[in-house]
Amino acid sequence: MPQSRPDGLLAIYPHVTSRDRQLLQLLDDHQVLTTDQIHALFFHARRTCQIRLTELRALGLLDRFRFARDGGGSQPWHWTLGHNGHRFQAAAHGRAEPTARTSRQTMQRLSANPNLTHLLTANEFGVRLTAHTRRHPAARLQRWWSEASARTQFRVITPDGHGVWSVGGSTVGYWLEVDTGTEPLGKVAAKLDKYAVLARQGGPRYPVLFWVHSEDREEHLHAQLRGRRAEVVVCATAVHAADPAEAVWLPAGADRRVRLVELPSDHGRAVAANANFDENGVFLL
Template identity: 70%
Template structure:
């Protein structure tokens, strides 16, 4: 059993594994993961996952919340950083140490955020990619960026996420637009103008992946799509995004992410984040 919570962060270091550190890093970047998502990312047995999460909660490294389901029962536990988790990540990244009150407020804001379902959906997309790499050695998720990191790095776009997906010697960058069915389709399409502007400015031409909540909505989106300077491909939540399920606009055949066209761009004199033709943080 882990020791009781302590004001001295160093006292819990002997109980933190490399896997725990990786989980803390992901939650620092992506805020929230469900029990099932953490299980698929890091564990073989679900029970082992549940036990370890409870231990990390007892150490104050993680916090959790869940809501009641309509009709009875509860939604799954949603896990985020606890106060000691925030302290550990602050130390790791040379940030000011948060107070206990600030850590509690972060959890409260996250749990009450009206975009929580959307955030979990975005993370689910990347969890499916990362979980696939555990089964397929030739596949790699070389980059998993959140909306905030993507916006900070590329500035002119507001993608829900950005990734680099590799299969063998092929690496494809992509922008993710995760749809939960609450936004008008014309608003989704309007985002493509910013991607086109960014592509002209930087030379980075990654496909925009619209991950839609249901097939009917996907069909309607394709009816509205017109010619665009950027590659657009769609799939739905009920599919495995690592499979050949992506339908490029203007085509009738579905392909895998690694089969979509992508150009990593070219070095730009006034952009220090371009190295070897690839935009990096």
């Protein structure tokens, strides 16, 4: 496969598949994915995945980094857009073409981001739901937004992710809050307040999903959640090890776990009436 010249973006096109374009868009939206995550999203065979990622890197569409693992060895490769990937996405969305220096700085900032683990964990949630749809044709992840996309649309909230999940004829929207154990649980529970404000203003009443890193953490979080905003916002918890599509969600105040699609969800009166939107379609309060 030929190497691309700096000015030869069009020459790459014969080598770019529809699957490649989906991957470029995901990385544009969510910044970084590991080899394992890309494998789960798009490939059956890991070796095929590794070969294709190497080819896309040779074309300048992708780039990668990884760190040493504590105790020896290396972490998995973390994949981002390469310079040509940034150029391609800029052209696709009508953005100004980035310079090579800008693309390099973007990757350097991402790789040094102290919240990189948190970002990858949030992305893992969408990866697992998408992988679930590959095994269950009746399921569909209709929307998978990053924190930046949700913040742009809804202004007053900053979830770690937002999505719309459907199985058969049932659909549920959700707000994702990823907990990695670094914040006090009182602060974690207090995140419900901003969702309550949105709901009271006619915005979506989607369940807030607290995805926690351990069962012990989950148990103590429920002690903080008891009675908090229960009349306005539904919330539920599950641990990172679980398949988020399955019956792993424990709603606050409940004694049994339910599937994601079984959680109550309401698009809200303002959204349903298509009200409170500006000329760009951004929801306003």
